[in-house]
Amino acid sequence: MADEVTVVLLGTGSPIPDARRAGPATLVSAEGATLLVDAGRGVVMRLAGAGVLPGALDAVLLTHLHSDHISDLNDVMTTRWVMSLDPNPLVVVGPYGTSSLVTSILEMLAEDVSYRLEHHDDLREPPSVDVREVSPGDELVLGAALVRVGQSDHRPVSPSLAYRIAVGDTSVVCAGDGVPCASLDELLLGATAYVQSVVREDLVRQVPSIRFQDVVDYHSTVAQAAATASRAGVSTLVLTHYVPPIAPGAEDEWRAQAAGFPGTVVIGDDLTRVVVSAQST
Numbered sequence: 311m312a313d314e315v316t317v318v319l320l321g322t323g324s325p326i327p328d329a330r331r332a333g334p335a336t337l338v339s340a341e342g343a344t345l346l347v348d349a350g351r352g353v354v355m356r357l358a359g360a361g362v363l364p365g366a367l368d369a370v371l372l373t374h375l376h377s378d379h380i381s382d383l384n385d386v387m388t389t390r391w392v393m394s395l396d397p398n399p400l401v402v403v404g405p406y407g408t409s410s411l412v413t414s415i416l417e418m419l420a421e422d423v424s425y426r427l428e429h430h431d432d433l434r435e436p437p438s439v440d441v442r443e444v445s446p447g448d449e450l451v452l453g454a455a456l457v458r459v460g461q462s463d464h465r466p467v468s469p470s471l472a473y474r475i476a477v478g479d480t481s482v483v484c485a486g487d488g489v490p491c492a493s494l495d496e497l498l499l500g501a502t503a504y505v506q507s508v509v510r511e512d513l514v515r516q517v518p519s520i521r522f523q524d525v526v527d528y529h530s531t532v533a534q535a536a537a538t539a540s541r542a543g544v545s546t547l548v549l550t551h552y553v554p555p556i557a558p559g560a561e562d563e564w565r566a567q568a569a570g571f572p573g574t575v576v577i578g579d580d581l582t583r584v585v586v587s588a589q590s591t
């Protein structure tokens with residue numbers, strides 16, 4: 311029987327503030343592997359909603375260093391540290407720049423760390439983070455998962471990465487932000503499920519803001535994500551990071567724009583959960 315992998319959309323929002331949607335974050339888990347991809351606004355609350363505490367994560371994978379994808383990494387680091395009874399280093403995988411980011415976060419938290427070390431006799435070590443800066447083509451073993459690093463196209467943001475997370479025969483590609491590209495196609499080939507940030511160009515074009523119009527040129531539209539999924543032959547397309555936020559009841563309108571993809575299209579609110587396995591391909 312093929313391995314089952316569960317994908318939970320922890321945060322389906324974007325930089326646009328939304329009371330119902332946390333910032334970008336996706337939980338990918340299977341027997342022996344619990345991985346968090348990106349750590350946007352509210353991620354620790356949504357992890358709790360999914361029944362996972364930061365201390366239980368095998369790793370955090372960052373697709374890129376845009377603020378909406380990293381803004382609550384500090385909360386993951388602190389909550390893991392203060393809630394773990396023994397030293398519990400957090401593995402943070404990300405592109406070049408991740409090491410500097412984590413160093414800066416630890417500097418930001420220096421006063422808090424000193425207060426807690428002074429207050430709790432049984433807390434003897436500061437937070438420990440095991441940073442692994444990776445490049446396309448790299449492979450890592452994280453718990454029971456084999457993770458392959460790919461290149462996404464989110465220019466001018468560079469580097470930006472996609473991750474193929476495989477547990478047994480089943481694999482989920484978390485593509486992060488970006489437009490279709492050959493390297494993403496290559497990473498997706500033969501995968502089971504594909505998680506992609508999307509924008510609705512038709513809705514964005516209605517907003518008279520030059521700065522907002524800029525989001526279209528470095529994000530996939532729903533139709534582009536569907537075309538990428540079709541080329542790859544995945545069985546499940548999971549859409550997230552909705553720009554603009556999906557209006558209540560408008561899910562079918564978004565789904566209709568993915569009509570070219572013959573497989574299952576998952577669209578939903580925060581904490582939407584889908585279980586995939588290679589058998590369904």
Ligand SMILES: [Zn+2]
Pocket residue numbers: 374376464467487
């Ligand atoms: Zn981005």
Ligand SMILES: [Zn+2]
Pocket residue numbers: 324325334376378379487507551
């Ligand atoms: Zn983003």
